[in-house]
Amino acid sequence: MSEAEMMQGVLSSIQVVISLFSTLFALISAYIAGLYFFLRRAPLPLKLLAFLLLSIGLIFLGGAAITQQRLQVGLLTAWTKLPTPVIAVDGVLRNPIPVTLPPGWTFYDVGVTVGWLTAVCVYLALAYMTFVYRWKTGENI
Secondary structure, three states: OOHHHHHHHHHHHHHHHHHHHHHHHHHHHHHHHHHHHOHHHOOHHHHHHHHHHHHHHHHHHHHHHHHHHHHHHHHHHHHHOOOOOOOOHHHHHOOOOOOOOOOOOOHHHHHHHHHHHHHHHHHHHHHHHHHOOOOOOOOOO
């Protein structure tokens, strides 16, 4: 595989990740709207169904994100094995901003970690808002 083909693969994978993130944002936003306008007054079985459907959607998106993450790691690993790469993997692709990070960390690692932590925290917050949080009663919308 040539460097140009690997670059095309990396850029295509980045586009897929951005698409996955926008889908995640749309799914979460729709759930928040549904939670505020309808689910807060809904009976428990309906809340369970809505949260189950949200969970299935997030599992699907998470699986696609893991696939892209592994694909990117594979491409970047193959890139490092090129005899004379024009673009350095560690200097440009993993660390596009020349800032010193803790040893062993790259901006790629930071981005992946922040992405997964954000997804988990949002999921837990939505679970709390769906099943535990007590909305004010008598409030007109």
